[in-house]
Each structure stands twice: as structure tokens, then as C-alpha cells.
Amino acid sequence: MAEIVVVESKRAAGELVAASVRRLIEAKADTVLGLATGSTPLPIYAALAESFRSNPIDVSRLRGFALDEYVGLPPGHPESYRAVIDRDVVAALGLTPNNIHVPNGDLATLEGAGAAYERAIEAAGGIDLQILGIGRTGHLGFNEPGSSFASRTRVKTLAPKSRADNARFFPTPDDVPRHCITQGLGTIRRARHLVLLAFGADKAAAIAAAVEGPVTASQPGSAIQLHEHVTVVLDEAAAAQLANLDYYRYIWANKPAWQGI
Ligand code: F6R
Numbered sequence: 735m736a737e738i739v740v741v742e743s744k745r746a747a748g749e750l751v752a753a754s755v756r757r758l759i760e761a762k763a764d765t766v767l768g769l770a771t772g773s774t775p776l777p778i779y780a781a782l783a784e785s786f787r788s789n790p791i792d793v794s795r796l797r798g799f800a801l802d803e804y805v806g807l808p809p810g811h812p813e814s815y816r817a818v819i820d821r822d823v824v825a826a827l828g829l830t831p832n833n834i835h836v837p838n839g840d841l842a843t844l845e846g847a848g849a850a851y852e853r854a855i856e857a858a859g860g861i862d863l864q865i866l867g868i869g870r871t872g873h874l875g876f877n878e879p880g881s882s883f884a885s886r887t888r889v890k891t892l893a894p895k896s897r898a899d900n901a902r903f904f905p906t907p908d909d910v911p912r913h914c915i916t917q918g919l920g921t922i923r924r925a926r927h928l929v930l931l932a933f934g935a936d937k938a939a940a941i942a943a944a945v946e947g948p949v950t951a952s953q954p955g956s957a958i959q960l961h962e963h964v965t966v967v968l969d970e971a972a973a974a975q976l977a978n979l980d981y982y983r984y985i986w987a988n989k990p991a992w993q994g995i
Pocket of ligand 1 (some may be wrong): 770771772773774775801802866867868869870873874875876968
């Protein structure tokens with residue numbers, strides 16, 4: 735079962751996950767992180783930046799793989815995930831640019847981009863800790879409902895609901911790309927530790943389905959139930975539809991500190 739942690743704020747969520755990431759880097763300087771974009775992971779990146787600032791460690795060998803990228807945005811588009819990762823992760827944390835990878839969404843060279851990304855993850859020794867958000871459709875990465883649990887990095891079509899949700903980042907809703915290239919659920923499931931975060935009432939139904947619903951391709955988030963090490967970090971609103979919430983609080987409250995997440 736996934737470990738469910740309910741925290742009082744996004745900041746607390748960010749600090750909890752950042753502390754775990756920091757411990758990983760201290761133990762293994764070339765740790766491989768799986769990086770989500772969107773709003774949800776920002777408190778983690780902010781807490782990591784603060785941690786590295788107040789107590790510097792060598793992050794020059796840290797490696798990272800983003801979950802996904804839009805297809806067909808012009809190079810350098812400020813809302814391409816390459817640009818977001820460069821800004822919010824590489825620059826903000828002082829990472830080595832060549833160590834941080836984003837799937838290639840360039841239309842001209844799209845063929846083979848998924849397989850190349852899979853090879854790069856494998857060559858890096860796999861992902862140690864994968865940061866995840868979840869969409870209102872239940873998507874992980876951009877694996878919309880129906881995605882195979884065995885899928886690998888490939889091109890997908892964004893669900894209308896996901897395009898509408900991401901319209902806030904673009905001048906008009908029509909500017910949101912219709913296609914993306916995303917790590918598959920099979921790729922995500924190979925990461926050694928999944929850390930899924932969600933904040934706000936809009937995410938409560940997707941979280942309940944992912945954690946407690948049937949395991950089904952119709953709810954991509956439910957793929958986490960097939961993984962042996964998952965931490966789900968939620969605020970109260972995102973946790974509100976969990977049937978066994980009291981039990982999860984009890985488990986967390988009684989967890990030995992040495993176990994970490
Ligand atoms: C982002 C990603 C998506 C988002 C999800 C939630 O790389 O793969 O699955 O995590 O759409 O987005 P936010 O965090 O903006 O609510």
C-alpha cells in the first residue's frame with residue numbers, strides 16, 4: 735500500500751520531500767531524479783533551493799529526467815517543459831545543464847524520441863526517486879485514461895480536460911498543444927521510489943481513485959498500487975475523499991522516525 739502523508743501546507747510537503755531528496759544525494763551524489771512540471775512540484779524545488787543555499791552540497795553530478803514535454807512548441811517557448819525545467823530546476827538549484835534531460839517534442843525529430851529517452855534513462859541506471867503530480871483526469875505524466883500500465887515513453891494526445899487545466903499557462907486555450915511526449919506508466923513504475931503530491935479539492939477524486947479505487951487503465955493514477963515503494967503527500971483538501979484517511983493518519987503518526995519516507 736502507498737504511504738499516505740497529510741500535511742498542513744504545500745510548504746510542509748515541499749520540505750518533507752526535499753529532505754528525502756537531500757538524503758539521497760548525500761548518499762549518492764549522482765542520484766537520478768524524475769522531475770515533474772506543473773504547479774504541484776514547485777514547493778519541492780523551492781525547498782531544495784533553500785536547503786542547498788543554507789547548507790550547500792555538491793549537486794554537480796545530480797541527474798534528472800523530466801516526465802513529459804509538449805509536442806510541436808517552437809524551441810525556447812517559455813511554456814515548453816524544457817524551458818520550465820531549465821528555469822525552475824536547473825537554474826534555481828544550480829544543477830549541471832547537461833545532466834538534466836527532457837523528452838524531445840520537436841516534430842522534425844519526433845520519431846525515435848521515445849525510444850531514445852528510454853535508452854537514456856536505462857543508461858543512467860534508472861530513476862531513484864520520481865516526483866509526480868496528478869491530473870484531474872487521473873493522469874500521471876501525460877498518461878491519460880486508457881494508457882497501458884506497460885507503456886514506455888511515447889507520443890500521446892492530451893485529454894480536453896487536461897488542455898483546459900493547462901490553458902492558464904498559455905495566452906489562449908487554443909494555444910495549448912494537443913500532443914505530448916510522456917514517460918509511460920511502465921517507465922514510471924520502474925522508478926525505485928514514487929512520490930506523488932496533490933493539493934486542493936480539485937484533486938481529491940483522482941487521489942481517492944488512485945489510492946483506493948480498482949487498479950484500472952481508466953484511472954492511470956491507480957498504477958501506483960502496483961509499485962512497492964510509493965509515498966503520497968497531500969493537503970487536507972486533496973485527502974478529503976479517502977475512505978481510510980483516519981487509518982493513514984494513524985500509520986503516519988506511529989511511524990518510526992528512522993524509516994523516513
Ligand atoms: C507534469 C505532469 C502532469 C502534472 C499534472 C498536475 O510534468 O506530468 O501529470 O503533474 O497535470 O498538474 P499541476 O501540478 O499543474 O496541477
